[in-house]
Amino acid sequence: xxxxxxxxxxxxxxxxxxxxxxxxxxxxxxxxxxxxxxxxxxxxxxxxxxxxxxxxxxxxxxxxxxxxxxxxxxxxxxxxxxxxxxxxxxxxxxxxxxxxxxxxxxxxxxxxxxxxxxxxxxxxxxxxxxxxxxxxxxxxxxxxxxxxxxxxxxxxxxxxxxxxxxxxxxxxxxxxxxxxxxxxxxxxxxxxxxxxxxxxxxxxxxxxxxxxxxxxxxxxxxxxxxxxxxxxxxxxxxxxxxxxxxxxxxxxxxxxxxxxxxxxxxxxxxxxxxxxxxxxxxxxxxxxxxxxxxxxxxxxxxxxxxxxxxxxxxxxxxxxxxxxxxxxxxxxxxxxxxxxxxxxxx
Amino acid sequence: xxxxxxxxxxxxxxxxxxxxxxxxxxxxxxxxxxxxxxxxxxxxxxxxxxxxxxxxxxxxxxxxxxxxxxxxxxxxxxxxxxxxxxxxxxxxxxxxxxxxxxxxxxxxxxxxxxxxxxxxxxxxxxxxxxxxxxxxxxxxxxxxxxxxxxxxxxxxxxxxxxxxxxxxxxxxxxxxxxxxxxxxxxxxxxxxxxxxxxxxxxxxxxxxxxxxxxxxxxxxxxxxxxxxxxxxxxxxxxxxxxxxxxxxxxxxxxxxxxxxxxxxxxxxxxxxxxxxxxxxxxxxxxxxxxxxxxxxxxxxxxxxxxxxxxxxxxxxxxxxxxxxxxxxxxxxxxxxxxxxxxxxxx
DNA sequence: AATAGTACTGTTAGCGCTAACAGCGATTTC
DNA sequence: GAAATCGCTGTTAGCGCTAACAGTACTATT
Numbered sequence: 001x002x003x004x005x006x007x008x009x010x011x012x013x014x015x016x017x018x019x020x021x022x023x024x025x026x027x028x029x030x031x032x033x034x035x036x037x038x039x040x041x042x043x044x045x046x047x048x049x050x051x052x053x054x055x056x057x058x059x060x061x062x063x064x065x066x067x068x069x070x071x072x073x074x075x076x077x078x079x080x081x082x083x084x085x086x087x088x089x090x091x092x093x094x095x096x097x098x099x100x101x102x103x104x105x106x107x108x109x110x111x112x113x114x115x116x117x118x119x120x121x122x123x124x125x126x127x128x129x130x131x132x133x134x135x136x137x138x139x140x141x142x143x144x145x146x147x148x149x150x151x152x153x154x155x156x157x158x159x160x161x162x163x164x165x166x167x168x169x170x171x172x173x174x175x176x177x178x179x180x181x182x183x184x185x186x187x188x189x190x191x192x193x194x195x196x197x198x199x200x201x202x203x204x205x206x207x208x209x210x211x212x213x214x215x216x217x218x219x220x221x222x223x224x225x226x227x228x229x230x231x232x233x234x235x236x237x238x239x240x241x242x243x244x245x246x247x248x249x250x251x252x253x254x255x256x257x258x259x260x261x262x263x264x265x266x267x268x269x270x271x272x273x274x275x276x277x278x279x280x281x282x283x284x285x286x287x288x289x290x291x292x293x294x295x296x297x298x299x300x301x302x303x304x305x306x307x308x309x310x311x312x313x314x315x316x317x318x319x320x321x322x323x324x325x326x327x328x329x330x331x332x333x334x335x336x337x338x339x340x341x342x343x344x345x346x
Numbered sequence: 347x348x349x350x351x352x353x354x355x356x357x358x359x360x361x362x363x364x365x366x367x368x369x370x371x372x373x374x375x376x377x378x379x380x381x382x383x384x385x386x387x388x389x390x391x392x393x394x395x396x397x398x399x400x401x402x403x404x405x406x407x408x409x410x411x412x413x414x415x416x417x418x419x420x421x422x423x424x425x426x427x428x429x430x431x432x433x434x435x436x437x438x439x440x441x442x443x444x445x446x447x448x449x450x451x452x453x454x455x456x457x458x459x460x461x462x463x464x465x466x467x468x469x470x471x472x473x474x475x476x477x478x479x480x481x482x483x484x485x486x487x488x489x490x491x492x493x494x495x496x497x498x499x500x501x502x503x504x505x506x507x508x509x510x511x512x513x514x515x516x517x518x519x520x521x522x523x524x525x526x527x528x529x530x531x532x533x534x535x536x537x538x539x540x541x542x543x544x545x546x547x548x549x550x551x552x553x554x555x556x557x558x559x560x561x562x563x564x565x566x567x568x569x570x571x572x573x574x575x576x577x578x579x580x581x582x583x584x585x586x587x588x589x590x591x592x593x594x595x596x597x598x599x600x601x602x603x604x605x606x607x608x609x610x611x612x613x614x615x616x617x618x619x620x621x622x623x624x625x626x627x628x629x630x631x632x633x634x635x636x637x638x639x640x641x642x643x644x645x646x647x648x649x650x651x652x653x654x655x656x657x658x659x660x661x662x663x664x665x666x667x668x669x670x671x672x673x674x675x676x677x678x679x680x681x682x683x684x685x686x687x688x689x690x691x692x
Numbered sequence: 693a694a695t696a697g698t699a700c701t702g703t704t705a706g707c708g709c710t711a712a713c714a715g716c717g718a719t720t721t722c
Numbered sequence: 723g724a725a726a727t728c729g730c731t732g733t734t735a736g737c738g739c740t741a742a743c744a745g746t747a748c749t750a751t752t
Contacts, residue, residue, distance in 0.1 A: 021505075023708055034732045039710060047730060069482050070425065071708035073416035075737050081459070081481070088445075095441045099434075102462050111481050113427070113459050116448050135427070135457050136415050159367075238642035267642045296584035296613045298644045369738055380702045385740060393700060417738035421707050 022063040031059035042067055073136065081111045082319065083132030086143040087120055091236075092291050093308055094143050097165055100312015101141060108320065113137060120146035120206070122155065129156065139319045141165060144174075147206050161322035163315050167208045173322070174330040175315045179209050182304040182335030183216025183258070186286040189302070189337055190256035191224060193284060193345075199251070201232045201244040201268060203260040213260045213288060234260065238267035245271025254283055262287040262294045265301055269342075273298070284343040300340035307333060368409040377405035388413055419482065427457045428665065429478030432489040433466055437582075438637050439654055440489050443511055446658015447487060454666065459483060466492035466552070468501065475502065485665045487511060490520075493552050507668035509661050513554045519668070520676040521661045525555050528650040528681030529562025529604070532632040535648070535683055536602035537570060539630060539691075545597070547578045547590040547614060549606040559606045559634060580606065584613035591617025600629055608633040608640045611647055615688075619644070630689040645687035652681055 028035040033056060040048050041056040048056075059065075073079045082105055086094050102112045115132050117124040125142065132140055139161035144150050150167045168174040190198045200217045203210030214231065221228045232247060234240035241264025248254055249271060259265040265287035272279055279285050279299055287294060290305035310333055321328045374381040379402060386394050387402040394402070405411075419425045428451055432440050448458045461478050463470040471488065478486055485507035490496050496513045510520040536544045546563045549556030560577065567574045578593060580586035587610025594600055595617060605611040611633035618625055625631050625645055633640060636651035656679055667674045 025708080035708090036710085036733080037731060040731090043710085049730060052730080066480055068420070068708050069480060070416045070419035071737090072710075073737095074414070074420055074708080074739085075710045077737085079416065090438070090441050090445055092436070095436050098460075099436055099462060102460060106461070106477075111459050111461070111477070113457050114448060115452070115457070116445060131452075131457070134412055134415060238639050242642055263639060266639055270642050270644050270646075273644050293584050293609060293612055293639065296588055296616050298616050298619050300616075371738080381738090382703080382740085383701060385738095386701090389740085395700060398700080414738050417707090418740075419707095420709085420738080421740045423707085 021068075022065045023068070024065075027056065027059045027063055027065050030063060031056045079136045079138055080109060081113055081135065081137045082316075083113045083115060083129075083135065083137035083140045084143065085115050085117060085125065085128045085132065085140065087117055087145065087149070092289065093306065094145070096308030097143055097312045097315070100309040101316050102312070103309075104313045104316035108316070110138075120144075120148045120152075122148065122152035125149055125152040126155065133157065133160065139163070139323055141315055141319060142168075144168065145207050145209055147208055147211070150208060161319055163318045163322070165311060165315055168330075173318050173328045175311055175318060176208075176330070176332055177306040177311060177335050178332045179212035179335070180216040180219075182288060182306070182337075183213040184220045185335065185337040186258045186288065186302075186304050187217050187220040189339070189343065190258060190284055190286060191220075191226075193256065193343070195256040195284075196253065197221065197226050197229050198256045198258050199229055199232070199248060199254065201234050201241060201248070201257065201259040201264055203264075204235045205233070207236075210260055217258055234264045236261055236263060238263045238270075240264055241267025242271045244268055246275070249275035249277055256284045256286075258286050258288075260288055262289045262291045262297075262301060262303055265303070265342075266293075266297055269297055269299075269301075279342050280345050284345075286337075286343060290338050294338075295340065297342070299342045302340045302343040303338050304335045305338050306335055367414075368411045369414070370411075373402065373405045373409055373411050376409060377402045425482045425484055426455060427459055427481065427483045428662075429459045429461060429475075429481065429483035429486045430489065431461050431463060431471065431474045431478065431486065433463055433491065433495070438635065439652065440491070442654030443489055443658045443661070446655040447662050448658070449655075450659045450662035454662070456484075466490075466494045466498075468494065468498035471495055471498040472501065479503065479506065485509070485669055487661055487665060488514075490514060491553050491555055493554055493557070496554060507665055509664045509668070511657060511661055514676075519664050519674045521657055521664060522554075522676070522678055523652040523657060523681050524678045525558035525681070526562040526565075528634060528652070528683075529559040530566045531681065531683040532604045532634065532648075532650050533563050533566040535685070535689065536604060536630055536632060537566075537572075539602065539689070541602040541630075542599065543567065543572050543575050544602045544604050545575055545578070545594060545600065547580050547587060547594075547603065547605040547610055549610075550581045551579070553582075556606055563604055580610045582607055582609060584609045584616075586610055587613025588617045590614055592621070595621035595623055602630045602632075604632050604634075606634055608635045608637045608643075608647060608649055611649070611688075612639075612643055615643055615645075615647075625688050626691050630691075632683075632689060636684050640684075641686065643688070648686045648689040649684050650681045651684050653679060 024035040024038050027038045038056050041053050105112050113135055115128040117128045142164045144164045144166045153164055153168045153172055156162055162172055164172055164174040166176050187198050202214045205211055218228045232244040234244050245268035259268055265285060277283055287301045287303035290303045294301040294303050314331055318328045370381040370384050373384045384402050387399050451458050459481055461474040463474045488510045490510045490512045499510055499514045499518055502508055510518055512522050514520040533544050548560045551557055564574045578590040580590050591614035605614055611631055623629055633647045633649035636649045640647040640649050660677055664674045
């Protein structure tokens with residue numbers, strides 16, 4: 001803002017009028033060169049004599065000239081824009097991922113257009129992707145935490161670089177945090193205290209992350225020769241965690257609970273508090289995500305951290321690779337266990 | 347996706363080749379009409395005979411034709427894109443606001459380009475706005491929760507519709523939740539229990555919302571003839587709330603605390619729990635924001651709700667009004683008190 | 693039967709930019 | 723001293739689309 005001021009047009013006319021923004025031609029006239037030379041200056045071509053370049057720069061500044069992206073895109077076919085399809089950008093994970101992508105993209109000179117969808121079904125995704133393609137984005141990221149979203153990607157358009165976050169059918173490269181291993185870490189951690197078993201409050205089964213975490217929990221138990229106990233299903237919300245907590249509180253022999261996300265863990269902690277169950281005294285609890293609040297739950301929550309920023313960065317990396325003609329494969333990012341008081345009897 | 351399939355080009359050529367996407371002209375040839383008629387069809391003009399329209403539609407489908415926005419933007423001067431400048435889209439408020447804007451915009455046929463800034467200073471904002479203008483957005487929303495951001499808007503460009511969320515110097519229309527009144531509600535609520543005073547944990551003073559909330563608290567106390575006690579400053583983070591809580595716990599005669607946001611309230615609750623202070627038994631606590639988790643804090647938190655979705659919608663409304671030549675004024679949205687257990691001794 | 697609509701379709705020009713190539717003066721090369 | 727080369731600048735064409743206007747049939751009006 002506060003550009004070189006909206007100086008009069010180059011022509012001696014009294015100006016005002018509907019005032020079309022200055023174009024290459026206007027700059028060229030003012031600088032006394034051809035429009036092509038101006039074009040070279042704004043594209044940092046070497047082929048301009050320094051003196052000329054300065055003159056053009058001055059004209060650009062005094063006119064407050066800004067290249068018209070539409071015109072440039074029309075002739076080059078490049079828009080400098082990437083599209084991101086996201087489902088609920090209010091959740092911590094997707095929001096952070098979006099932020100990470102945006103930062104990486106901006107550094108590389110790309111703008112980000114977002115398209116939110118309210119439902120994860122194939123139609124909504126298709127519509128969002130379609131709308132981004134109409135915007136002529138050069139690449140698309142689909143933040144696809146649902147099984148249905150990943151499924152929908154089977155019908156994704158071919159001609160455009162596309163990366164999924166979370167999961168996608170094979171030809172499409174995906175970035176994901178290793179949920180399975182994160183769940184394993186959590187479960188092993190709980191088992192290390194000598195519990196007979198570990199209970200699990202899962203996320204909604206139509207989420208990839210939920211089923212991977214459940215699988216990690218289940219198989220880890222099996223690897224220890226333990227038959228997994230009854231599973232409690234949640235929907236990520238604190239309320240569902242609260243209800244799961246109330247239900248688990250009745251269970252005898254409860255010692256360790258792995259909750260599929262921090263929000264539900266919050267609800268569960270609350271239910272346990274109401275039921276007079278002490279954490280970590282009576283029961284040890286592990287969450288998943290490491291939201292900023294987790295450290296201040298009561299008690300502070302042991303949880304599995306996902307580095308969403310890294311997810312965003314790597315996602316852009318994959319997209320960028322594709323835009324340069326590469327055919328990158330999927331990548332996984334390791335999750336890390338953050339041990340806090342909810343599993344520290346000390 | 348799964349568009350009408352990438353059928354061969356209209357020409358009988360063996361296709362493949364660098365395959366430029368189909369243009370109006372290609373559709374026109376296939377449908378046996380002029381490109382202008384195709385243009386009319388895609389712009390829903392009445393002036394096309396239904397039979398012709400159908401023929402053109404068929405050609406469009408079979409070619410998988412998609413209008414080129416760049417070309418359209420070049421000639422119409424309209425890009426169908428709005429820009430949003432946001433500071434930390436990871437926070438609940440900004441994220442929800444962004445989502446609200448996006449939904450409203452999409453319904454009206456606009457795409458959203460986001461530009462995040464890491465610092466709230468004038469330079470960063472200017473840069474972000476500049477980058478959006480290069481993208482030729484038709485309007486800009488600045489989510490400006492900082493005093494500095496609002497200040498920076500004094501130098502905002504003139505020629506383009508612009509709306510601020512949070513606050514802005516007078517000529518620029520702003521949408522905001524009535525923080526002052528929200529703080530008043532919270533303070534009155536606490537006073538209604540007969541406390542001698544109400545303590546306050548504020549947000550960082552360079553945030554508009556923080557200073558408005560503090561002002562609401564301070565003036566409400568004064569209106570009751572109470573001299574405001576020492577203020578504790580936080581930075582929105584749970585950690586700072588925790589520290590504020592530890593510090594307040596030493597205070598004698600502590601009975602009521604109004605915390606400037608829910609995250610800090612979480613930290614404070616935790617500090618109180620550690621100090622053996624019962625909420626709401628010994629001290630009553632009110633937060634601000636009503637994040638989804640607040641209902642499941644320990645105890646569930648009385649707080650002031652901001653309808654961020656409404657903020658988003660109204661923001662788009664103001665922008666839309668400007669784009670149609672109007673000069674809307676600023677608007678405020680009422681905050682509502684949500685009473686929960688943290689102030690319910692029952 | 694001539695005239696004036698009406699309903700649809702086509703032609704032309706140009707939006708602002710870059711790619712490709714065409715100058716053109718100054719220097720170097722043989 | 724003519725040709726080739728280099729460094730810079732200009733000319734032209736055209737990207738895909740819409741605005742504006744120009745037909746062209748066909749119907750309604752006088």
